[in-house]
Amino acid sequence: MSSTPEVVLVEPEVVLEVAVDVARNDAGRFRHPARPHRIRTDLGVAQIPLFAEAPASP
Secondary structure, X not given: OOOOOOOOOOOOXXXXXXXXXXXXXXXXXXXXXXXXXXXOOOXXXXXXXXXXXXXXXX
C-alpha cells in the first residue's frame, strides 16, 4: 500500500551555499548528495532568484 507523504511549505530564512558533484550513476542519478558548505550572511533570501527566474540584479 502506498501513502501520500505530508507536505509542509516553509518560508526560507537564510542562504546556504552547497557543494555538489556532477558525477551520475548509470541510472542518471547523482552519485553524491549535495553537502552544506557555508551560510551566506552577506546575501539575503530576496537576492537569490528562483530556479525559473533570471538572476537578481546587484
